[in-house]
Amino acid sequence: AxxxxxxxxxxxxxxxxxxxxxxxxxxxxxxxxxxxxxxxxxxxxxxxxxxxxxxxxxxxxxxxxxxxxxxxxxxxxxxxxxxxxxxxxxxxxxxxxxxxxxxxxxxxxxxxxxxxxFLMGSGKVALELTDEPRMFYEAFAERRNVFHALLEELPGVKAPKPEGAFYILIDITGTGMDDIEFATRALEEAKVQVIPGSLMPGGEGLIRLSYGTGLEQIKEGCRRLKNWLQA
Incomplete structure (x- = not known):
């Protein structure tokens, strides 16, 4: 390819x-x-x-x-x-x-x-840190596992488990909606903002989600999406 x-x-x-x-x-x-x-x-x-x-x-x-x-x-x-x-x-x-x-x-x-x-000095200090980057990593790893498990409960959604970073690209074609309709209705009806994949080349039928936020927000967002899709 x-x-x-x-x-x-x-x-x-x-x-x-x-x-x-x-x-x-x-x-x-x-x-x-x-x-x-x-x-x-x-x-x-x-x-x-x-x-x-x-x-x-x-x-x-x-x-x-x-x-x-x-x-x-x-x-x-x-x-x-x-x-x-x-x-x-x-x-x-x-x-x-x-x-x-x-x-x-x-x-x-x-x-x-x-x-x-002042940013130069701050960058130098960051490079000398060891505990904080590990804490960030562990937090993202936990969010990834929780987020993926909750997304697998959503009807019509396929969610491959991400290997890195803090994004999940899910397939929502099983819901009967395209990604633009899904994103629009998710915002209007479930009050959850997502990124439609068709904004990126080859992303039709996909939705990008981020677990760069806290666990409670992740759980609440998935709860809203699940209730909306099951309604």
Whole structure:
């Protein structure tokens, strides 16, 4: 599928693992296969690993740069917004081959100069923390299990268990509604806001949900959806 999508205009492959919106974590074999394709077609790889600390399945996040031919063509992008919950601060980082990073630094200096000084210090402190990221991870893992179990009780809904990040992409075609109708009625009738999948390419019939909120909100939201769908 990846090869068939490549055209003469293709310049790069973007990898987001763990993934938003699916919650999928690419297996190391899949990452290696993508690196081989990038080598074959001389493509760059953008590795968006912002959720890499939130993996719940047996296989871990693996960087494309660790495979043969991957290091010299991979730009790795991360940040503080997820595992450290510093979302609104817009503090991130990028690393890659030296010759490319020289161009990246020029673009950064010309467009935004640098992030505010106090954010630099805060980011340094966050990197030194050990207990807090583990607490966040454990909280997300618990929410994932509770959320998935409750979603499986919803009539007409199929909910694959996410492997990472904090999103679940559910199939609602069994309810007889498309994703736009489902999202609209869920908001109006159940007072629950969800994201229709058709806003994203290939997402027709799917709904994206997040367990980035607390357990009580998750339980209440699922209770409302269940009552609405059973009415």
């Amino acid at each position: 990846t090869r068939s999508a490549i055209t003469e205009k293709t310049k790069a492959i973007i990898i987001n693992s763990p993934n938003n919106p699916t919650g999928a974590v690419y297996h190391p074999d899949e990452i290696e296969a993508l690196v081989q394709i990038a080598n074959e077609f001389d493509l760059w790889i953008f590795d968006d690993m912002i959720y890499s600390d939130l993996v719940y399945c047996e296989h871990p996040y693996v960087s494309p740069a660790t495979f043969e031919g991957g290091h010299e063509r991979t730009l790795t992008i991360g940040g503080w917004s997820k595992i450290w919950a510093m979302t609104g601060w817009r503090l991130g980082w990028i690393t890659g081959p030296k010759e490319v990073m020289e161009g990246v630094k020029t673009c950064q200096a010309s467009s935004a100069s640098h992030v505010p000084t």
